[in-house]
Amino acid sequence: MAELRFVPISEVEKINIFGRLGKVRDPLPLLFNGSAVEVVVTGSDLWIDFETDNDFHEPWVAYELNGAFMGRQMVLAGEHSICLFRNMNPDTPKRVRFYRELQAMSEDDKCKVLVKGFRLDGEFMEVPKYDLKIEFIGDSITSGEGSYGAVTDVDWLAMYMSASVNYATMTAKALNADYHIVSQGGWGVFCGWDNDVRHNIPSIYEKVCGLAMGPSNEALGTQDPYDFDSWQPDVIVVNLGTNDASAFEQPPLYIEELGATFKQRKNEDGSYNREDELKVVNAAISFLEMLRKHNHHAHIIWAYGMLESNLNLTLTEAINKYREKSGDNNVSFFQLPNTTMRTFGAHMHPGAQAHLEASKVLVDYIKEIFNR
Amino acid sequence: MAELRFVPISEVEKINIFGRLGKVRDPLPLLFNGSAVEVVVTGSDLWIDFETDNDFHEPWVAYELNGAFMGRQMVLAGEHSICLFRNMNPDTPKRVRFYRELQAMSEDDKCKVLVKGFRLDGEFMEVPKYDLKIEFIGDSITSGEGSYGAVTDVDWLAMYMSASVNYATMTAKALNADYHIVSQGGWGVFCGWDNDVRHNIPSIYEKVCGLAMGPSNEALGTQDPYDFDSWQPDVIVVNLGTNDASAFEQPPLYIEELGATFKQRKNEDGSYNREDELKVVNAAISFLEMLRKHNHHAHIIWAYGMLESNLNLTLTEAINKYREKSGDNNVSFFQLPNTTMRTFGAHMHPGAQAHLEASKVLVDYIKEIFNR
Amino acid sequence: MAELRFVPISEVEKINIFGRLGKVRDPLPLLFNGSAVEVVVTGSDLWIDFETDNDFHEPWVAYELNGAFMGRQMVLAGEHSICLFRNMNPDTPKRVRFYRELQAMSEDDKCKVLVKGFRLDGEFMEVPKYDLKIEFIGDSITSGEGSYGAVTDVDWLAMYMSASVNYATMTAKALNADYHIVSQGGWGVFCGWDNDVRHNIPSIYEKVCGLAMGPSNEALGTQDPYDFDSWQPDVIVVNLGTNDASAFEQPPLYIEELGATFKQRKNEDGSYNREDELKVVNAAISFLEMLRKHNHHAHIIWAYGMLESNLNLTLTEAINKYREKSGDNNVSFFQLPNTTMRTFGAHMHPGAQAHLEASKVLVDYIKEIFNR
Amino acid sequence: MAELRFVPISEVEKINIFGRLGKVRDPLPLLFNGSAVEVVVTGSDLWIDFETDNDFHEPWVAYELNGAFMGRQMVLAGEHSICLFRNMNPDTPKRVRFYRELQAMSEDDKCKVLVKGFRLDGEFMEVPKYDLKIEFIGDSITSGEGSYGAVTDVDWLAMYMSASVNYATMTAKALNADYHIVSQGGWGVFCGWDNDVRHNIPSIYEKVCGLAMGPSNEALGTQDPYDFDSWQPDVIVVNLGTNDASAFEQPPLYIEELGATFKQRKNEDGSYNREDELKVVNAAISFLEMLRKHNHHAHIIWAYGMLESNLNLTLTEAINKYREKSGDNNVSFFQLPNTTMRTFGAHMHPGAQAHLEASKVLVDYIKEIFNR
Structure with missing residues (x-):
């Protein structure tokens, strides 16, 4: 050396x-x-x-x-x-x-x-120049949770997450794209998987890395406002909703910090309580507004469905209301393939094959958008 | 003999x-x-x-x-x-x-x-008893157009259509289901591929087989009101929208019978003219109301996307407005996998592999619904 | 009309x-x-x-x-x-x-x-000109037995056989080749699946269609010597051996016409009785000599293994002895992929997927030979 | 800690x-x-x-x-x-x-x-007990060469080899087997890829790890005779021949240590010079004798073909002559699927998909042997 x-x-x-x-x-x-x-x-x-x-x-x-x-x-x-x-x-x-x-x-x-x-x-x-800039915003799926690990593993540990086996990375590579990931396992657009309303991605989106807290991280500027002008994506892929759907299935959560109990409710027939569903709808509308405020020309794809697709109607309601309100048509909804017994990775999250299959259809869809 | x-x-x-x-x-x-x-x-x-x-x-x-x-x-x-x-x-x-x-x-x-x-x-x-009753409502995709024939074939002929190579048949078989098909190539929920507003499936849905016309067919009762009580489906799969999307791309059509010209318009930025998009939305809402009127307990899946998914937001807007208006939550939206160069059959329609892939995810989705 | x-x-x-x-x-x-x-x-x-x-x-x-x-x-x-x-x-x-x-x-x-x-x-x-001439010689596999029919079907009937779902047809198409098939279900190179020594393909190979007997077929010339000069193949694919292997597992067969009992024997350790194995070896050597006598420039591929590969060594022994004896090196052995639970068709014969997979590797192999 | x-x-x-x-x-x-x-x-x-x-x-x-x-x-x-x-x-x-x-x-x-x-x-x-013991003997394929690395990489470096992406490991895992690997990139059963006759696996097989030389390795006992009784395999997979085939295509090699030039020759028609082919045959016979001497009950599979199958007849000639000479029938030949453009890894060696496909058929074959 x-x-x-x-x-x-x-x-x-x-x-x-x-x-x-x-x-x-x-x-x-x-x-x-x-x-x-x-x-x-x-x-x-x-x-x-x-x-x-x-x-x-x-x-x-x-x-x-x-x-x-x-x-x-x-x-x-x-x-x-x-x-x-x-x-x-x-x-x-x-x-x-x-x-x-x-x-x-x-x-x-x-x-x-x-x-x-x-x-x-x-x-x-000289380094390669990339044809496209893509921002991926998501939860554990986009954090690659379970992309490593045995199907039976249930500890919640760093080693099971990745960017190496991850539809976001695969998609960026296939499109010769530069990309950003902003994701957090367990978080949603309105609340976390366990009804924790603090765990929503919009609350941290405008900071450099709102998820990285504590003095030493803050010293790096993670809690500063992010300079969106420094990097304007051509495409934003929002893969959120899986945890918001989960919250409807989980017990109530008392949050001491907020001094209150939170619970997304279901009706007796198994459908979502309309009031609670509207919380998700409204959070998604606000998030779309936030995304557009900062990302001027990006096509926004809400790409959802790798762990069931129960919020298809909830999320499209938000997108449609956002469209109606804003007149912004540069947004779309695209359902990703569900993970199956054949494609699961560790602790019931997408495995390598699920990430690959999601990436393939997403790549085709993004190509379609830009050929139009 | x-x-x-x-x-x-x-x-x-x-x-x-x-x-x-x-x-x-x-x-x-x-x-x-x-x-x-x-x-x-x-x-x-x-x-x-x-x-x-x-x-x-x-x-x-x-x-x-x-x-x-x-x-x-x-x-x-x-x-x-x-x-x-x-x-x-x-x-x-x-x-x-x-x-x-x-x-x-x-x-x-x-x-x-x-x-x-x-x-x-x-x-x-004794003949088999089937576990489920499914009604498939669709266009050329559900008519199996191009499921036979060379990729290069372009004549529009009976021999290229089928039930044998068809996601509807494959789905029914995989679910051990009895099934009905009501479909017509080129037709939509609001209008046909070429802007022909007469070619909408709702207009014939309430007749036994409104598509079969002429004296000899009428003698068979095809134009009679259909007796929906005779066969109540558990699931209705509506695979419509592909031709409604196509109409936005086609030239205006003068229909002599109606003495008028019809055209679904696009905005300059390539998005759909809102007034025209709402025609599709409203047609879809009305069709959902018609479906529910006649099919009391069926879960209605709007399953769409085998030939691009441009109407995802338009169709879900309709479904959401229908939900809002009716309070009926027994309806969902499910995107089917797009047909690719690898899976095309004749004249740019889904081939055997596309039907198979669509069927697989639809079967999983229907199983999911009934396990809930 | x-x-x-x-x-x-x-x-x-x-x-x-x-x-x-x-x-x-x-x-x-x-x-x-x-x-x-x-x-x-x-x-x-x-x-x-x-x-x-x-x-x-x-x-x-x-x-x-x-x-x-x-x-x-x-x-x-x-x-x-x-x-x-x-x-x-x-x-x-x-x-x-x-x-x-x-x-x-x-x-x-x-x-x-x-x-x-x-x-x-x-x-x-004008009709297409084909790049290659291939002769396929085989048994039930090459007759497409079980390529149609339910996995559980066990009748032995004409309707289960085909050229439409058949590796021979698929291979010829992929190579843009003219092709001949000479095959018979149950027959081998030395004997049939049940030890019937009359059921060997070499005995009929030199006639136009020795398999088609009876006065009306004979009137068509089926029992006449075939004019090999009229069609000289570039490649001969011999897919024989599956029934010869089966004979070792079957009971003795008394053949009245021959007044004798026939049985390919196994040793106590499960290996083939050497004397009986040599009958297959010698029959294969003679058949290769017959093939070369009539087909002057063809590359002969013994392509075997779609229903287990138990005769790999027996058949290659024959090919090697033929090579040694004749000095003819224009012959090769190529193992085809075995049929698995995933790829079976009717009555434990290769199904469509098995034929497709066999065809893919055979096509690659033939391309390799002609690029050399 | x-x-x-x-x-x-x-x-x-x-x-x-x-x-x-x-x-x-x-x-x-x-x-x-x-x-x-x-x-x-x-x-x-x-x-x-x-x-x-x-x-x-x-x-x-x-x-x-x-x-x-x-x-x-x-x-x-x-x-x-x-x-x-x-x-x-x-x-x-x-x-x-x-x-x-x-x-x-x-x-x-x-x-x-x-x-x-x-x-x-x-x-x-307690650690798992394995059902089977398998020894894999091979060349660069079994050393996992090119199982990592970009398709275009051509340096010959340690980092491109692996046991993690390797048909041997995959096969052992699928069969719940303990396994040994003895392999060396570039080596053959008779000579190396470049005609180097010193590079043959039999010359090192009887030592603990004859490939690991130098004083410090020798101190570990690598050059000692291996104690075969300490681990008797149930199956031996010999995946050799690819480099022996390559030698026929390479220029003559002068080896100073031996003071001579070596070259496996081809005939004008592209076939192998018989004298040189017999060197491979004889080396393979001797190797089979060596394997049997040390491994008393193992079924020996010569499994070959992941990088073309040009030695199928040469290797089976050896196996058949070995069978004839020894009366040992506990040996077989099995062709592995060739690597294709779809399945290549780095520098024209099998990639992950090729290893997976080879493993699948080998697993099925070994299961078949032990069900008999």
Whole structure:
């Protein structure tokens, strides 16, 4: 390693950065799953230096070479310097992407991944330009929960989540797209899977990474307002609703902080209590308004259905009311294929095959939109 | 054939009849694609006697043995007696279904298939009981258009349509269901593919087979009000909208009979003219009201999307407004998988693989509904 | 039909004839499954006139339009005139193939299909030229046994066999090849499935259609020596061995005609009795010599394994000894994918999916041979 | 980590060890790809301590939890202590397998992975018992070459090889089998891909790990005679021949050590020079004799064909001659599915899908053998 020189991340000019950024750029925080640095280098060896921290939920990282998955590992609190390749043909440019597997972790205030720089014996070359920018907004599905792990595993742990086996990543790759992920397992558009009304994505959407809390994360600017002008997507995929549907099936939840009990109710015939359904409808309308406020030209696809499709009518009611109210027609609803016994991963979440099948139809649909 | 005895259709007591019936039962008209007679017989040989007529569009028929497709052929105007099996083990009961491949033919007033009876040397045995009753209402997709024929074929002919390669039949079989089909190629819920407002399924839904016109069909009772009490479905699958979407892309149509020109308009940004979109919405609401009026307990699934899904929001707007207005929650929206280059059949319609894939997800969805 | 003119088969100059031919050409016998006439015609309607006969095992026929399967039906003894298409665009050339579904029927001396001519209102156009000539030699697998019928069906009947759902047809189509089939259910290279040593394909290979016996077939020349020079294949696919393997598992068979009992024996450890295995080896060597004698340049592929692969070593021993003896290296062994629970058709024979999967790998293999 | 206790590998009694072992057991060398330690533990956290070394070709390791792939990483020379899971439910038994991804490395005398022990806060529980023992003997295919990496990658590097994406591992898992791998990229049964006659698997088969050379490996006993009695397989899968076939296509090779030039020749017609083909035949016969000498009851399957099947006849000639000579019938030939454009991984080697497809048919075949 004596012959390798260190280049701090802030001095790497030829680089693709995936995922939302805040004010701190050196070290560079990878805030969400799929958040990544991508370089093309000559030389025989490439290393990456980064620092991580965590309490209960340790981050996992993965890396790919020339677009192919190569490794994936747990990283525990500390300084890391890992080799991304070695002994390769020094003249051939190699494209490497290093990314965070674990979602932004609202339940672990210390959890973070900070990229410091690269060590190499070659030169940085021009990086690929992407044809499209896509933002994926979602829940555990978009966090890749259960994309790793045995079908029978039930612990709720960092290692089961990923960006490597994830319809969002697959879709972005198939479309040659730059992409952002903003997702949180268990959260919804109105409330979380267990009726926790605090767990709604709109409440954190306007911050850089509202899910990353605590002093050290705040110091990175995660709670700052996000600068939407810095990255305007062409497409926004909203994959929310699965947890909102779940809340109707769960018991009431008393939230001490709010001093109240919450419960999405069902009617005797099994249909949704209209009052409670309208809470979801209204939250979705407001979220669409928020999305449009910040994303001027993006086509917004509400893409839903990978874990049943019980909210199809609820969500389309919101989209239609939003359309009516705003006159904005640049929005659509697209149902994703349901996960089946054949395609489940761990703890009843979509497995690799489910992510692949969802990605295929979503790719076709996005192509269709842009050929129109 | 000397040893076979003829049993007129009206004397066959152990029989399953698929498809809507009118007042004439002997000969028994097979009015729609999928309309069928099914018997279980002992004996070595079985023949069926039937009469057909047609002008331009000749009917096709098919038959299966013990649930497996066996043959399919064109039948031209005249009396027919065809052998369904011969020289089989006389003691084993054999289940045979004989069915119409061609949709009800609104463009050929003479087109018909009339079953007269069976010839056999065995006995009629008990026929299967089906677990579920499903009504499929649709357009060319449900008429199986392009389910036969080369990808390059473009003539619009009877032989390309079927019930044998058809998601409706596949779905009914997978669910062990009795089923009815009411469908017409080119028709919509508001208007036909070419803006012809006369070509809407609601206008014929309340008649036995409003699509079969002309004196000889009328004599069979096709234009009589249908007796909905005679067959109450558990599920109604409405696969309409594809032609309503098409109308927005087609030129204006002058209809002499109505003395007016019709055109579903688009806005400059490519979205649907709201006034015209509302015509579809309102037609769909009215149709849902009509469906509920006649089908008291059926769960109504609007299942759409096999040839693009451009009306997702339009159709769900209708369903939601219908829900709001009626308080009827026994209705849902389910998007079917789009047909792709890999799954097309003839003249850009779903091929066998597209029908199979649509059927698989629809079967899962219907199972989900009834497990709830 | 008044406006159609009849053209006897002998006057149709622009025609592709598939399958072996004997001395009688008008009417033209379709002797094997896959034996076919193919024409390209203009005009709106096309009919075919043919005559069939049978005793127990009635022939089935099928037809395709522009390469796509269109119909399939039983034909009982008599004169037939059936419509292959009608009301099509008269100017567009339509390609039609009419073929025999049922194998040559060694158990029904009356079974035959004789094509007499076409009725049409258009003109015969140039027919396609095929890139390759392939001869398929086989048993029930190549006769398409079980390619139609329910998985539970066990009668042994004509209707379960086909050329339409058959790896041989699929392979020929994928390679744009002309093809011949010579096959018989239950027969082997040395003996039949039940140890009947008379049921070996080599004994009939040199006759036009040695399987078609009886005075009326003989009058067609079926028992005449076949004129191999009239059609020299580029590839011969020998799919034999499945019944030879079966004989080892079956009880001894007394054959009255031969006044002896026959049985392929197994050793106590379950392996094949070497003496009996050598009977298969020697029969296969002799058959390869016979094939090469008549087919000068063909690459011979022994393609085996669709119903288990127990004779892999026995058959390759034969091929290797033939190679050694003859110095002929233009021969190879290729194992086909086994049929599984997922791919079975009727009575434990390959179903459509098994035929498709076998065809895919065989097509790749043949392409590989000719690119070398 | 303060609360974890270290248990040296030699004190772990409840453990499954995969792969060949030599005299040194603490630290425990993982000599081949797929060589692994497997434990079932309670407790919240589990770490593994191991040491690695390498020169050019660094080892990669992977680990799975409850049978599911979890991580994969490069390990560079030094001491390692990595966490295999943390914060899990302490009461639930967790099954963990830690394994070597990289083949035994004949080109890197320092390359090794030595397991020292585990750190845990729980107890070791009983480990699974496996139903079958399988030895896989092969070349780059069995070393998983190209199972990772982009289709376009051409460097020959450790990171592209694996046991995690490998038909051998998949087959063992599907059959609930313990397994050994003995394989080397580029090697054959007679010679290597480039005509290097030193690169034949039989020359190293009788040593513990003849491929691992150099003083430090020798000190581990890799060059000692392997104690075959310590692990008698039920099945041996020999997947060799691909490089022997390649040698016929490559230029002559001068080997300085041997002072001679080597070349497998082809005839003008493209067939193999008989003298050279017989070298492969004889090498294969001798290898079968060697295999049987050491493995008394194993069924030996020569399973070949994942990268073309040009040696089918050559290899079966050897097997048949071996059978004839030895009277040993407990051997068979089974062709594996060829890799196609759809299933290639990196540098024209089988990718994940090719390994999966090969595994499926091999599993079915092995089941078939043991049901007999």
